[in-house]
Amino acid sequence: xxxxxxxxxxxxxxxxxxxxxxxxxxxxxxxxxxxxxxxxxxxxxxxxxxxxxxxxxxxxxxxxxxxxxxxxxxxxxxxxxxxxxxxxxxxxxxxxxxxxxxxxxxxxxxxxxxxxxxxxxxxxxxxxxxxxxxxxxxxxxxxxxxxxxxxxxxxxxxxxxxxxxxxxxxxxxxxxxxxxxxxxxxxxxxxxxxxxxxxxxxxxxxxxxxxxxxxxxxxxxxxxxxxxxxxxxxxxxxxxxxxxxxxxxxxxxxxxxxxxxxxxxxxxxxxxxxxxxxxxxxxxxxxxxxxxxxxxxxxxxxxxxxxxxxxxxxxxxxxxxxxxxxxxxxxxxxxxxxxxxxxxxxxxxxxxxxxxxxxxxxxxxxxxxxxxxxxxxxxxxxxxxxxxxxxxxxxxxxxxxxxxxxxxxxxxxxxxxxxxxxxxxxxxxxxxxxxxxxxxxxxxxxxxxxxxxxx
Ligand code: PHE
Numbered sequence: 001x002x003x004x005x006x007x008x009x010x011x012x013x014x015x016x017x018x019x020x021x022x023x024x025x026x027x028x029x030x031x032x033x034x035x036x037x038x039x040x041x042x043x044x045x046x047x048x049x050x051x052x053x054x055x056x057x058x059x060x061x062x063x064x065x066x067x068x069x070x071x072x073x074x075x076x077x078x079x080x081x082x083x084x085x086x087x088x089x090x091x092x093x094x095x096x097x098x099x100x101x102x103x104x105x106x107x108x109x110x111x112x113x114x115x116x117x118x119x120x121x122x123x124x125x126x127x128x129x130x131x132x133x134x135x136x137x138x139x140x141x142x143x144x145x146x147x148x149x150x151x152x153x154x155x156x157x158x159x160x161x162x163x164x165x166x167x168x169x170x171x172x173x174x175x176x177x178x179x180x181x182x183x184x185x186x187x188x189x190x191x192x193x194x195x196x197x198x199x200x201x202x203x204x205x206x207x208x209x210x211x212x213x214x215x216x217x218x219x220x221x222x223x224x225x226x227x228x229x230x231x232x233x234x235x236x237x238x239x240x241x242x243x244x245x246x247x248x249x250x251x252x253x254x255x256x257x258x259x260x261x262x263x264x265x266x267x268x269x270x271x272x273x274x275x276x277x278x279x280x281x282x283x284x285x286x287x288x289x290x291x292x293x294x295x296x297x298x299x300x301x302x303x304x305x306x307x308x309x310x311x312x313x314x315x316x317x318x319x320x321x322x323x324x325x326x327x328x329x330x331x332x333x334x335x336x337x338x339x340x341x342x343x344x345x346x347x348x349x350x351x352x353x354x355x356x357x358x359x360x361x362x363x364x365x366x367x368x369x370x371x372x373x374x375x376x377x378x379x380x381x382x383x384x385x386x387x388x389x390x391x392x393x394x395x396x397x398x399x400x401x402x403x404x405x406x407x408x409x410x411x412x413x414x415x416x417x418x419x420x421x422x423x424x425x426x427x428x429x430x431x432x433x434x435x436x437x438x439x440x441x442x443x444x445x446x447x448x449x450x451x452x453x454x455x
Pocket of ligand 1 (some may be wrong): 021022024026027098100226227228229230232234240322325326327328
């Protein structure tokens with residue numbers, strides 16, 4: 001059965017598909033508000049270092065697990081450990097985590113759909129900048145629209161997944177990423193020229209080390225894993241589609257760097273607008289949705305047509321980028337159900353729609369009618385996000401690196417990393433990468449995990 005798994009065609013296709021999974025709301029929506037909540041430039045510095053030193057080795061480890069086992073993320077551990085009960089159990093986490101993330105990811109996807117619809121009706125161009133920044137509050141706290149939009153977004157996602165790996169995923173990422181990239185640059189250029197924007201640029205460039213707390217590390221690590229789709233089986237599943245000839249160092253490195261670039265650019269597109277509009281940087285999940293209409297409203301006052309076109313394309317690109325990411329979340333569960341229980345692809349997609357749709361509704365409502373429901377001081381949405389990003393992703397990523405660093409024989413890891421010794425550069429780098437995977441990354445992740453519980 002394993003040999004029937006589809007393969008990506010060529011290096012660019014691999015990078016694009018992985019980058020399609022990595023680049024999404026994590027970069028554009030989550031990164032800026034994490035920066036705002038956790039101390040600006042200091043967070044950015046920690047984030048970049050963590051990505052290169054810890055996340056990249058984890059990424060490599062996950063690709064190796066996927067490619068070596070050539071199966072879905074749950075069975076990958078079981079197969080490579082020769083059905084060891086602990087690793088069989090651990091594999092289930094890689095199904096649980098993406099499914100949990102898909103629940104609330106889809107809510108933000110839904111917000112993007114609503115903003116897209118609004119920008120098509122030219123709403124932002126007509127609003128005053130003040131109205132534009134306030135728009136988010138009344139929308140997110142309402143009952144029906146966020147729920148309906150979440151279900152619409154999830155429904156489209158599931159339909160795409162039902163269509164199969166190649167046709168669904170590859171086509172999407174090829175178009176959406178370059179478009180998004182250009183649009184972010186356009187918005188960035190405009191955003192930094194707004195009156196008062198300089199403060200936002202300074203906020204991103206001048207670290208205030210006094211802002212660094214142990215929790216900064218926990219959230220930066222969580223953000224980095226989240227943004228690279230690590231610690232949840234997505235990259236393992238993608239790895240299983242990567243052909244044996246591919247150099248996983250270049251594909252993984254390419255993905256990590258483009259993901260970083262998108263996040264940083266998004267930061268520079270959003271933060272100056274946040275400061276120009278007088279929004280609190282620590283405003284939380286609504287940050288981009290509060291600040292970006294302000295940009296379009298301001299732009300619209302001088303350049304109405306340009307502003308409308310940029311707004312429409314921007315939200316469309318965000319929707320597609322979000323979709324290429326959530327597709328990889330849903331794909332994990334679907335491929336598991338299909339390969340394990342022989343369920344049809346369509347039925348597996350429906351199962352995921354029901355589960356994620358249901359929990360997602362609770363998350364969507366936690367910005368409005370259920371805002372008062374707090375668990376451990378967090379709303380339902382924040383709780384989902386915290387448990388996934390700060391706890392489960394770290395646990396799973398740790399298991400992946402321990403698996404590659406300590407369970408798989410060194411010879412196998414070397415063989416995967418160097419394609420059987422045929423890649424001289426990888427051959428030379430192997431000791432460093434192996435050391436990072438075996439020692440540096442696991443120790444760092446363990447320490448960071450516990451800082452979550454420090455004040
Ligand atoms: N990495 C994606 C993003 O940045 C989110 C994601 C998380 C995708 C987990 C797949 C798995 O938006």
